[in-house]
Amino acid sequence: MxxxxxxxxxxxxxxxxxxxxxxxxxxxxxxxxxxxxGTGGRMSTSRSPSDASCIVDLGAQYITATPHYAQIHHNFYEELLASGVLKPLVSLVEGEVVKVGGQKNYITPTGVSSIVKHFLKQSGAEVLxxxxxxxxxxxxxxxxxxxxxxxxxxxxxxxxxxxxxxxxxxxxxxxxxxxxxxxxxxxxxSYSSRYALGLFYKAQAHIHVPWAAKYISNNPCIRFIAIDNKKRNLESSECGPSIVVHTSVPFAMKHLEETNQQVEAIILEELNKLLPGLPQPDSIKCQKWRYSQVTSxxxxxxxxxxxxxxxxxxxxxxxxxxxxxxxxxxxxxxxxxxxxxxx
Structure with a gap:
């Protein structure tokens, strides 16, 4: 062999x-x-240190299937849907750009890294x-x-x-x-760079916004916010609520060589301007994606x-x-x- x-x-x-x-x-x-x-690469899911059921996706947020790829990769989509790894995204994503020809969005109930874990389990590989x-x-x-x-x-x-x-x-x-x-x-x-911030909350915390995720177009720091449990169609009673914030690429390029602690403070300040009155998080994780997405x-x-x-x-x-x-x-x-x- x-x-x-x-x-x-x-x-x-x-x-x-x-x-x-x-x-x-x-x-x-x-x-x-x-x-x-751990598993996932840029399909990374992070867990709260105090509550394993409270998670955030720090990398990819949801899967978008265009009609072309839904057809040629249909066996992969069908496998993941049949196993419950993928489910249709039914929550509101405010500011999403919908491409001509239509598309379908899918979420991962147990975090986006579950896609990678599914295929690794099927492979029977020795994973180290x-x-x-x-x-x-x-x-x-x-x-x-x-x-x-x-x-x-x-x-x-x-x-x-x-x-x-x-x-x-x-x-x-x-x-x-x-x-x-x-x-x-x-x-x-070439690659774009960005920072992601995950905020984990106690189960009794409440975050009151009408959307599950939102693209921000006019902020120098923040490009995307998701109420992660809401995005995955889970009530906060099932797990502690969580928020993930992705920065813009220009912001990340400007602050790329700074420490995570320095950048975390800036993102939190901007987040509290956009969503005033947020409860105090139980814990926070800041992730630097030096190689976020391929631009060329x-x-x-x-x-x-x-x-x-x-x-x-x-x-x-x-x-x-x-x-x-x-x-x-x-x-x-x-x-x-x-x-x-x-x-």
Missing amino acids: SRVLIVGAGLTGSVCACLLRREMANKVKIVVWDKSR FDHHVTHIYRKGSSWEVSPKGRAPEQFDAVVLTMPVPQILQLQGDVGSLLEDSQRLLLEAV SVAACPGQMTLLSRPLLVCGGDSFTHSNFDGCIESALKVCDVLKSSL
Whole structure:
């Protein structure tokens, strides 16, 4: 059996692992490493330290399916809807821009990371956290991969799904494998940045606004606010209420190198101007997304870029498509095709 390492426990990595299990179950042993402490990547769900039922989605807020992708990825949507991971978004999102041709929005009752957890569970992969890959070396017909502070391990194929700047920072043989044309394509990838603030409240707290989520168009700091439990169609009696705030991209760029504590204070001040009279939160989490969404993806490499065929080293993720659910699915399908051809 071929031992395959997928670096990144986000949506692309989890779907890729799931597809491998379903299509090559008797040929591969799948291992997933992630540098963080949990599943999701930018589909991140955070829990209140004092109440595990009180959660906020700090990354993706809801899934939007256009008619085109609802058709070509219908099996993924149907699977998630049938399992209860996805449900239609029925709450009011004020200020949402609806694209021509119509679209359907879906929420995740137990948090957006549940999508990634679903596919990882289906994959049967060995999933290990706190594994920050720093070095990759070619060793004959395999790869030797070193996580920070841990012993290296060998794999027959490696899939890299982290943001492109992190791929370019890898030490070892990756840099020497890149052709000049590939390096130029990767270096041209760009991302927006933003901060997300999650506020957790006690169960008896009440937040009185007529909407579940709202896009803010005229604030220098805040771009989006969601009453997270209301967005997921849960009453505050079922769990403590929670709020998530996303900043604008210009604000994040201006404050990107400041500490989370400094930025948190600014966001809270602006939030209290927009929603005066908010109760005191039980706890707060500030998340910096240095690589939030891809603004310019890898050109002419739809879905993936193969750095070496034998042994296989392939890159995937939204950097090679576009930053949403369907972009990650599209990349996972392309990467899986490459793996099947190689293995």
